[in-house]
Amino acid sequence: MGKPSGKEWVSKFPTSTSLGDLKGTFASSANKFIDALKAAGAKVDISATLRPAQRAYLMHWSYLIAHGTDPSKVPAMSGVDIEWVYKDKAGKPDTAASKKAAKEMADAYDIAYEPALKSRHTEGAAIDMDISWSGELTIATADGKSTTIKSSPRDGGNKELQEVGAGYGVIKLKSDPPHWSSDGH
Amino acid sequence: MTRIATLLFLLLLSAGAHSAGSVEQIGVAVAHGNSICFSIEHPGLPTPAAVTLILPDSPQSIAQAEITGPGPGCPGLKNSDAVGYKLRVTRGHVHDNIVMIGVLDGEAVLRQGRVISKRPGNNDRVETFRSCTSADGVHLTVWRGSPLSGVRLWHAYYYLGQDLVPTCTDEDTAP
Numbered sequence: 001m002g003k004p005s006g007k008e009w010v011s012k013f014p015t016s017t018s019l020g021d022l023k024g025t026f027a028s029s030a031n032k033f034i035d036a037l038k039a040a041g042a043k044v045d046i047s048a049t050l051r052p053a054q055r056a057y058l059m060h061w062s063y064l065i066a067h068g069t070d071p072s073k074v075p076a077m078s079g080v081d082i083e084w085v086y087k088d089k090a091g092k093p094d095t096a097a098s099k100k101a102a103k104e105m106a107d108a109y110d111i112a113y114e115p116a117l118k119s120r121h122t123e124g125a126a127i128d129m130d131i132s133w134s135g136e137l138t139i140a141t142a143d144g145k146s147t148t149i150k151s152s153p154r155d156g157g158n159k160e161l162q163e164v165g166a167g168y169g170v171i172k173l174k175s176d177p178p179h180w181s182s183d184g185h
Numbered sequence: 186m187t188r189i190a191t192l193l194f195l196l197l198l199s200a201g202a203h204s205a206g207s208v209e210q211i212g213v214a215v216a217h218g219n220s221i222c223f224s225i226e227h228p229g230l231p232t233p234a235a236v237t238l239i240l241p242d243s244p245q246s247i248a249q250a251e252i253t254g255p256g257p258g259c260p261g262l263k264n265s266d267a268v269g270y271k272l273r274v275t276r277g278h279v280h281d282n283i284v285m286i287g288v289l290d291g292e293a294v295l296r297q298g299r300v301i302s303k304r305p306g307n308n309d310r311v312e313t314f315r316s317c318t319s320a321d322g323v324h325l326t327v328w329r330g331s332p333l334s335g336v337r338l339w340h341a342y343y344y345l346g347q348d349l350v351p352t353c354t355d356e357d358t359a360p
Binding site for chain 2: 015047048051056059107109110111112113114115116118119121122128130157173174175176177178179185
């Protein structure tokens, strides 16, 4: 018997902003790229690195139950001892109570749009960061040389900077200005 | 002759830019708890300037609001020159955490579940509204004509910091 769903779950499995929580080869790639950015004088402000898969699971299913999914059909997840199904005094599933608790949980997460169950963030292979600099940016490239970026914008949307990032294995996702990942997704 | 043609072309381009220039009348608003933030690249707006709030998710809806004073702006609008204000709803309803489009002046009506707007200085051209989700945020767009097939007049990205099911197309997300 797990712990009932509800807003108490929201503080568990928080999003990380630490480079130390990135996984695999992307961890090394991102660290080297950010070291190069900082050494070049750029400002780097990290919003998110690892979003735990458990957090994605809780956000995804709380949203879907609040929008009508049968809580008894939600698959279990190892390491998340949550009970989605509330029961009435007779011990029968109470759909309304289950939905109410899931909605409170989704509201506490500030969810207004359908959350994804998996992403590069849940794999530890993505980072959201704001990058900025002034003037020209002379930055070390992955091949040990350096390049000077004179073009605009002076932020993560700069195409030349994105080429430098790609050299390190940190690929820009075009649709989301702060998002870089192992493969551009 | 070529110079005259070039001059005429530049004049036409300038007129078009002026029309699209009215996009400084458009901003982003988000309700959270008892407060509504409003960010727009338009400093010095008076209290109580009227703002039409468009909830661009399907089915779309409209609310009316007014500026109650300066504010910190909406936090998910990154790398923007927008100025922050606080809003108060005067008519209709808004929903927490839905990213809305806020329009100064102009008239907006609901037609078959979609909001249609005309704004002063936009030559009575019909404008439509759209929002969609990408990996971590919401893209808001205003179109002359129909969404995606019309001319995109305005675009904003709002970072939510959540993993989302993507619904955007390339037309939505182009810088």
